[in-house]
Every structure is written in C-alpha cells, then in structure tokens.
Amino acid sequence: MRFTATGRELVELARTTLDAWWDGIQRGARGAAGALTVGSTRYTLGYLLTAGELARAQTPRDGVRPRAVHVRTAESLPRLRAGELDLMCGSVATVGSAPELAGFEAMEWRRSGLALLTNLPADRLPGPRARVGELPTLPLVVPSTGLIGGFLRGWFGAGFRRALTVAAEVDTIG
Structure with missing residues (x-):
C-alpha cells in the first residue's frame, strides 16, 4: 500500500x-x-x-x-x-x-443516515431519499422499539404511529 x-x-x-x-x-x-x-x-x-x-x-x-x-x-x-x-x-x-x-464521554466514529423500509415499489416513491416531511405519506415497516423508534418519536412525538402510515411493526429488521 x-x-x-x-x-x-x-x-x-x-x-x-x-x-x-x-x-x-x-x-x-x-x-x-x-x-x-x-x-x-x-x-x-x-x-x-x-x-x-x-x-x-x-x-x-x-x-x-x-x-x-x-x-x-x-x-x-x-x-x-x-x-x-x-x-x-x-x-x-x-x-x-x-x-x-451527561457523565459519559462519547466519541463519534461515523455518522450515517437512518434507513426505513416501505412496501411501495420504487416508481411510487418520492425519489431515492424521502424527507422527514414525506414520511407520513409512505407505508413504513418500523421496529417496535430501539433506535429507529427513538428517531421517529423525536420527529413526530410519542404518538408517531398515529402520525405515520405503519404498514408493519417488527421486533428486528435484519
């Protein structure tokens, strides 16, 4: 090298x-x-x-x-x-x-975007990336707990499931 x-x-x-x-x-x-x-x-x-x-x-x-x-x-x-x-x-x-x-030392190693799943075909999506404001118009597959739920609560509040179209809820996405 x-x-x-x-x-x-x-x-x-x-x-x-x-x-x-x-x-x-x-x-x-x-x-x-x-x-x-x-x-x-x-x-x-x-x-x-x-x-x-x-x-x-x-x-x-x-x-x-x-x-x-x-x-x-x-x-x-x-x-x-x-x-x-x-x-x-x-x-x-x-x-x-x-x-x-507070009380912890956090070191950012890498920052990456958040990925959500939808069951729409590609031709019905708003583009390769959806803005936060477009999420309520998309049927989403979301985990019941964890990191993604935390982001969705931050963006849409505790009742994010009512604000979004949740097509499916799963425990793990893998």
Missing part, C-alpha cells in the same frame, strides 16, 4: 491515538481485576470482533481479559450507568443538547 504524505500522517495519528487508548484500557482493567467488558450493538459487532482479535494477541501478557457482550441500543446507556459495561461500541440516538449523555 502507498500513502500520500497526508495519509501517512493520518496513519501515524491513528496509531498513537490507539496506543494511548490501549494503555488507558490496560490501566483501567488492571484496577478492575483484569476484566474489561465491552458492549456492542449488532451493527458494530464486526468491528469490535476485529479489534478483539488484535487485543487478545496482546492481553495474555498484559493481564487484561476482554469480554464482548451484545447490547441493544436502548440498553446501552442504562448498562453503562449501572457499571455492567466498561466501554460501549454502538449507536446512540440523541435529540438537542443530549442530556442523556
């Missing part, structure tokens, strides 16, 4: 950042009898497993025992507050100044 000068600088910055992060994890885990519990949502699990493989190669000699657990988005902040997790990798839905994140 060949990197530009900027690319090399970014790689070095990433290395030093991850090294510092890893040193902090080791110090923290040693203070907690060597255990490090990391929560992950379904969509970040693959990234976490890759990082876990790299960490496991180093942890036996460092005395840190990483443990990954699956956590639904809605459970992440309560489980962090309860001390069940040392670190959480996953999505968080916030509105406004995000008071629910």
Whole structure:
C-alpha cells in the first residue's frame, strides 16, 4: 500500500491515538481485576470482533481479559450507568443538547443516515431519499422499539404511529 504524505500522517495519528487508548484500557482493567467488558450493538459487532482479535494477541501478557457482550441500543446507556459495561461500541440516538449523555464521554466514529423500509415499489416513491416531511405519506415497516423508534418519536412525538402510515411493526429488521 502507498500513502500520500497526508495519509501517512493520518496513519501515524491513528496509531498513537490507539496506543494511548490501549494503555488507558490496560490501566483501567488492571484496577478492575483484569476484566474489561465491552458492549456492542449488532451493527458494530464486526468491528469490535476485529479489534478483539488484535487485543487478545496482546492481553495474555498484559493481564487484561476482554469480554464482548451484545447490547441493544436502548440498553446501552442504562448498562453503562449501572457499571455492567466498561466501554460501549454502538449507536446512540440523541435529540438537542443530549442530556442523556451527561457523565459519559462519547466519541463519534461515523455518522450515517437512518434507513426505513416501505412496501411501495420504487416508481411510487418520492425519489431515492424521502424527507422527514414525506414520511407520513409512505407505508413504513418500523421496529417496535430501539433506535429507529427513538428517531421517529423525536420527529413526530410519542404518538408517531398515529402520525405515520405503519404498514408493519417488527421486533428486528435484519
């Protein structure tokens, strides 16, 4: 692989950042009898497993025992507050100044758009993307709980199901 000068600088910055992060994890885990519990949502699990493989190669000699657990988005902040997790990798839905994140340090890794499903054929859609104001005109497939429900409540209020055309409600979309 060949990197530009900027690319090399970014790689070095990433290395030093991850090294510092890893040193902090080791110090923290040693203070907690060597255990490090990391929560992950379904969509970040693959990234976490890759990082876990790299960490496991180093942890036996460092005395840190990483443990990954699956956590639904809605459970992440309560489980962090309860001390069940040392670190959480996953999505968080916030509105406004995000008071629910008080006491936590959140690092935005990536921001992506929200995807909703409809049972309309492509020729009946308003385009490749629908604006929030167009959602009430579309029959939607929405989950009964979780991150997407949080966004819909933020946009349309607690009675979002009455404001939208919910064609189906499911527990998981996968």
